[in-house]
Amino acid sequence: MKYKLLVLDVDGTLLNDAKEISKRTLASLLKAQQMGVRIALASGRPTYGLMPLAKTLELGHYGGFIVSYNGCQIINAQNGEILFERRINPEMLPYLEKKARKNGFAIFTYHDDTILTDSPDNEHIRTEAELNNLKVIKEEEFSTAVDFAPCKCMLVSDDEEALAGLEEHWKKRLDGTLDVFRSEPYFLEVVPCGIDKANTLGALLSHLDITREEVIAIGDGVCDVNMLQIAGLGIAMGHSQDSVKVCADYVTASNEEDGVAQAVEKMILAEVHAAEIPLDLLNARAHHALMGNLGIQYTYASEDRIEATMPVDHRTRQPFGILHGGATLALAETVAGLGSMITCQPDEIVVGMQVSGNHISSAHEGDTVRAVATIVHKGRSSHVWNVDVFTSTNKLVSSIRVVNSVLKKR
Structure with a gap:
């Protein structure tokens, strides 16, 4: 088979607007795996939040992978083994917390099945917890309570202008130390330097000993562009911004129109000989x-x-x-x-x-x-x-x- 690995963004790609995998999409992905194609879920979500989706897709049975925290971890869905991991130096946490407090932003991070935050009542943090089935724990002294190296930290604010200003400042100030980007208008993500879905995909390809030409990647967001470009076949969802579509090799239908299923049926299932x-x-x-x-x-x-x-x-x-x-x-x-x-x-x-x-x-x-x-x-x-x-x-x-x-x- 020409393609051996299918890499899927989750929100806005695999999932429809109701945050569900449609029947047609599930059927196409199960059949692709039966034909020998392995699947990797690549998302900004935490590992714990991706496990139910991996179970629905039977990734453990078919030898699939979870690429979580926008590339900070690769998990073997078959046995839970961590194949790749990058974390933030905990010495940076007091600085991040200080900047968040100075600007009036909430801050949180993930730890196993929990969110640790100084603002447990923040609407966006509550939504993030519900989306990933996580408990929320309040920590008044955030950087003191987080006594481990987190995969990523998130700053939260509805003041988009202020959040964008800090993003630009940090891109210069933290260059070579940490990477920052906006995943949502109200989220500023902080991850280890050099981490994104594309770089982590490269590590997965090395582990599997397969080439870029044997990979299909499907996504809808700006954060997916590098991943689409490194894959042999990069597919953008139909509702993606034009800046994403122009970087893709092919544009499928939207996530409300079974775009992933249409792409899999055309590019994988139709190619079985x-x-x-x-x-x-x-x-x-x-x-x-x-x-x-x-x-x-x-x-x-x-x-x-x-x-x-x-x-x-x-x-x-x-x-x-x-x-x-x-x-x-x-x-x-x-x-x-x-x-x-x-x-x-x-x-x-x-x-x-x-x-x-x-x-x-x-x-x-x-x-x-x-x-x-x-x-x-x-x-x-x-x-x-x-x-x-x-x-x-x-x-x-x-x-x-x-x-x-x-x-x-x-």
């Missing part, structure tokens, strides 16, 4: 299922043909040492099921409806049989597959018909 189906990944994921228990291994996969092998051994034979007919039918349903899954659309699911077969000859213990499934009918609501099962010497063992029902996801 027979030689690109990751058979090793498919086989590994079925290891602890019935398929794995019976020793079934996929050997070829395309939209109209699936092949797999199964050993005739203690797991699949009758007491007399010949292949069990039930195991043969399970093999047939396995290959036909995969074929329908590859063929159906991202918003569809496949369920088995009927399987019937004729057992023509026997296969003996010690042999390995081969199933060849070819599609004979591909309708909008059903697929019909013919599955022939052969011995290692190409003797026909069984001829089986499998009917799968295609349903819309709810």
Whole structure:
């Protein structure tokens, strides 16, 4: 497959305006992962606030990543391991607090599942906490209470002019020490020097040993521009500012129009060909299922043909040492099921409806049989597959018909 990693901004990109992942977007992302594409969520949100989204997308199952705090951390969603991390020198906190108090700004930072702040009743801080399922703890002496190195600090004010003034001052004063930028009109973010989504993406690519050309990045904000430019394919959301769109290779629909799903369907799902189906990944994921228990291994996969092998051994034979007919039918349903899954659309699911077969000859213990499934009918609501099962010497063992029902996801 051409693309191996899909990097997604969260707010305004993955999520719609209701802060939800649409059904179509979820379906497309799950199918992309089933095809072997790994996903990284890249956001200014804290790690804790991204974990529910990672769970919904099954990133842990498919080997995805969380890039949090605008690039301060990379987390392996499979095991929680921190692969990359940068933090603010805690010696800078008294200076940041002093400047915040002098200008009448609120200040806060994140720590695990909490927000530490001197202004717990601030509307924007409360909203940030609710958005990320965080508790808010009041700390009168902020820099004293924060006895750790935070990933980032946030200054908050509705006085946009004053906040912009401090931003410009700090860009000169803190150059080479800390980076500052406005993520919202009322938020001034302070992060370690040199940290942004693009630089951290570079670290992730090194870890995965993949190239920029194998990456798709999708975002909507000014903070995403560098990330879009470093990716092999940078995609801007349809509602992005023109300054973001001109930096992208492609512009998709807005987050209210399933822009991420449209991009994934066009750039990833439509590009799946027979030689690109990751058979090793498919086989590994079925290891602890019935398929794995019976020793079934996929050997070829395309939209109209699936092949797999199964050993005739203690797991699949009758007491007399010949292949069990039930195991043969399970093999047939396995290959036909995969074929329908590859063929159906991202918003569809496949369920088995009927399987019937004729057992023509026997296969003996010690042999390995081969199933060849070819599609004979591909309708909008059903697929019909013919599955022939052969011995290692190409003797026909069984001829089986499998009917799968295609349903819309709810």
